[in-house]
Amino acid sequence: MNLKKAAAEKAVEAIKDGMCIGLGTGSTAYWAIQRIGERVRDGLKIEAVATSVASEELAVQLGIPIVPFENITRLDITIDGADEVNPELHLIKGGGGALLREKIVAANTDYFIVVADENKAVDTLGSFAxxxxxxxxxxxxxxxxxxxxxxxxxxxxxxxxxxxxxxxxxxxxxxxxxxxxxxxxxxxxxxxxxVVDNGLFVGMADKIIIAKSDGELDIRVK
Ligand SMILES: O=C(CO)[C@H](O)[C@H](O)COP(=O)(O)O
CATH class of the missing domain: 3.30.70.260 (ACT domain)
Structure with missing residues (x-):
């Protein structure tokens, strides 16, 4: 079972017509972008911004409408991965190097959903550099x-x-x-x-979807 894909696809269920979406970066966000692309092909009407050049290129390939940041004031939902998540929903991010754009996007989002496999869940942040x-x-x-x-x-x-x-x-x-x-x-x-910024995302996540190897989803909300 692909745990990253399972968590990402669950998160994409929250996206509705007319929303502005933030697209995350990394191998878990990849699956969210793929699923959003499928839903756009099936008629979903959204606009999106991306947290990295790589995610923007992927979105464009998949036909997801990317808009300039300056054209929108607020995002409805952002879906992104994380390197570590703790029980208080604080995160370490930036393993893929996109932490600054990810933090700007998350900070300007009404509902920030984090998707991860069970390996990212920790009691205390800090094993990941x-x-x-x-x-x-x-x-x-x-x-x-x-x-x-x-x-x-x-x-x-x-x-x-x-x-x-x-x-x-x-x-x-x-x-x-x-x-x-x-x-x-x-x-x-x-x-x-x-220092421009750092990968600690404190109190920013509204929901965390963790896919477990037993097939269950561990969903944590603020
Ligand atoms: O913060 C990130 C990129 O800057 C990623 O979300 C984080 O590194 C998790 O990546 P992956 O989903 O590939 O494990």
Whole structure:
């Protein structure tokens, strides 16, 4: 059974005619976009924005109407994946490098649905290295500031060079171990000059759909 697909397809059931939809990024959001594409082919009337170039390209291939961000003021529903979800519905995101656009989109959405397989459910956030998006200017200085609060900070690399986000920035992957107060850490990180944003999504998810290997869906709501 494809757990990511099962969670994603359940989430897509919430989409109705006339809605503006935020499309997430990653291998779980991929299945949501595929299903939305099928429903559009069957006559669903929606408009969408995407949280990454990759998701936008996929949506366009599938015939999902993509509109400029400036053309809409608010999204009805966004469906996106996560790297970790905790029992309070707080998240770590950004494993795919799209955390900034994902957070902007989630923050401007009325109902943010997170889809995941059971491997993403944790009691305490922090096993997954927290992605922090950093502007390239003086980035080693910013990294040193991050190291003041985190024992293990590594630049994300792609093909041996620093990974560049869709926004032209770097990602520092920060291993904190257990993150017991995500809201406090989010505020600390975002107060460091040079940090654009970080992958902690605190209090943003309205619903989390976790597909389990026994075939059940674990659905958590705010
Ligand atoms: O935050 C993300 C991308 O920036 C993804 O939603 C997250 O990494 C989960 O990815 P996947 O569904 O492939 O496991």
């Amino acid at each position: 927290l992605p922090v998006e950093v502007v390239p200017f003086a980035s080693e200085w910013t990294k040193r500031r991050l190291e003041a609060s985190c024992p293990d900070v590594q630049w994300r690399l792609k093909d041996g060079v620093k990974y560049i986000t869709d926004n032209g920035n770097y990602i520092a992957d920060c291993r904190y171990g257990e993150i017991n107060d995500p809201a406090a850490l989010e505020a600390i990180l975002n107060s460091i000059p040079g």
